[in-house]
Amino acid sequence: MDTNINLKHAIEQIVKEKGIDRQVVMEAMEQAVLTAANKKYRNTRDLEAHYNPDSGEVELFEFVTVVEEVQDSYKEIDLEEAREIDPEVEVGDSLGERLDATGFTRIAAQTAKQVIIQKVREAERETIFNEYSDRQWEIITGMVRRFEKGELLVDLGRAEAALPTKEQMPREVYRPGDRIRAIITEIRMTTKGPQIILSRTHPSMLAKLFELEVPEIAEGIVEINAVVRDPGSRAKIAVSSNDSDVDPVGACVGMRGARVQNVVSELRGEKIDIIPWSEDIARFACNALSPAQVSKVFVDEDNRVLEIVVADDQLSLAIGKRGQNVSLAARLTGCRIDIKSESKAAEAELAQFASFDGTQGEEEPAADETAEGAEAVEGTEAVEAAEAVEAAEVGTNDAAAAPDAEEKQAE
Structure with missing residues (x-):
């Protein structure tokens, strides 16, 4: 019994x-x-x-x-x-x-x-695989179990996931038992069962965090058009609104910055630039270089190159620390960006103008050629003078013949 x-x-x-x-x-x-x-x-x-x-x-x-x-x-x-x-x-x-x-x-x-x-075993593996494959690109919370060859193994409840070294945020430290949030990027079926891959550095992690924090994004009123990141350091996110009454940037920032601050806290202080998206590549590039102010933009659409001129005091701000700001802006716009200060741009224009004048001087004819040209001109002028004299003589003869004709008509 x-x-x-x-x-x-x-x-x-x-x-x-x-x-x-x-x-x-x-x-x-x-x-x-x-x-x-x-x-x-x-x-x-x-x-x-x-x-x-x-x-x-x-x-x-x-x-x-x-x-x-x-x-x-x-x-x-x-x-x-x-x-x-x-x-x-x-x-x-x-x-x-x-x-x-x-x-x-x-x-x-x-x-x-x-x-x-x-x-x-196979049925259970298949069940887990199907469950988590439907949750790909979803943020999930788990508990840190252990480290294994640099990977962070996370307990998700019914399954165990791996956070590879390259997908971990710089300077983040976890211990067994700590809770962690990450996005599911891949689910693979292996001989040992389903393998779930997580990431905290993927751009979609940032987009999903904003989707959780901003109701307008979840409802489709505000749309995330592009996201680029230097994980743990800085990120740029371009947003647009499907409702003219809703400011997309303001919606993402939130009251007194509460919404964006929640995202920044989750990403351990990663700085986030929220910029308005535009179909006009020049305007979009100006927005992408924020907080720097742009003076002029020259667009080469065929080669996807943007030449941007900024005030001298804005140059370092536009480039950013170690070129980070311009690098993120280039990735966000999908264009190569060349930045110049106004003084450098002016010097380049002067150099180009001087080069243009020099080119003109080189194209002037040589002394012999000039002499031959002068002779040719003189010859032409002599012919024209002779023709003018003949015309004058013809005119004079006609004038002299006119009274004789009148006398004959009077007779």
Whole structure:
């Protein structure tokens, strides 16, 4: 009786802990008893095992076939002997006899966990894989278990996830038992089961944190158009609004900066620039270089290059520490950005102008060529002067001939 109670308890515990269907557990238990029985009888008998939920035990049955002449005493029984058990039996029928399975049930109870794990491992892995594959790109909270070859192993409840070294934030330190939030980036099925990969450095981590903090983003009123990060240091996020009455930047910042501050706290002080997104690449680049003020923008759309001019006192701000600000802006816009100060731009223009003048001087004809040109001009002028004299003479002759004509007309 105690064994039956223990068996019932073992089944209930496995169902609860593993979250496996009760029928699967009972089938595995039956298989455990049957395996133990076949091992004892050296597979010489036709046995079946069935779990009885009422009694809470696995019942073992031996089946023999009714024959006229017995050739295998373990699996056959003659007709006369069979009719002593069941008077209506006929040749070819199968008779079942219940065996004492107490010993086998005890063995099954002891090995149930191992047998069930072997039997349902694939089903359990598939369940976990399907559950977490639907949660890809979702932020999840877990508990740090241990470090293993640089990876941080995180307990998610039903599964264990890995946070690789390259996906960990710089200067973050965790100890076993600490709670951690990360985004699920990948779920792989391996021979050891589902492998869940987490990240705290992926740009989507930042986007999802804002989605959790800003209701307008979750509702689709405010849209995140682009995100770039230098994890643990600085990030830029471009947002736009589908409602003209809603300021996307203000919605993300929140009252007195409460919303963005929550995100900054989660990312351990990572600075976040929230900028308005624009289809105009020049305007978008100016926004992306914030907080620096831009004076001029020259756009080469074919090569995706932007030449940006800023005031001299804004140059270091536009470039940022170790070029971080301009690097993030370039990644955000998808363009190469060249930044110049106004004084350098003016010097470049003067140099270009001087170069242009010098080029013109080089193109002036040589002295001999100039002389030949002058002679040619003089020759042309002489011809034109002669033609002018002839025209003048013709004009004079015509003027002199005019009175004679008038005299003839008078006559």
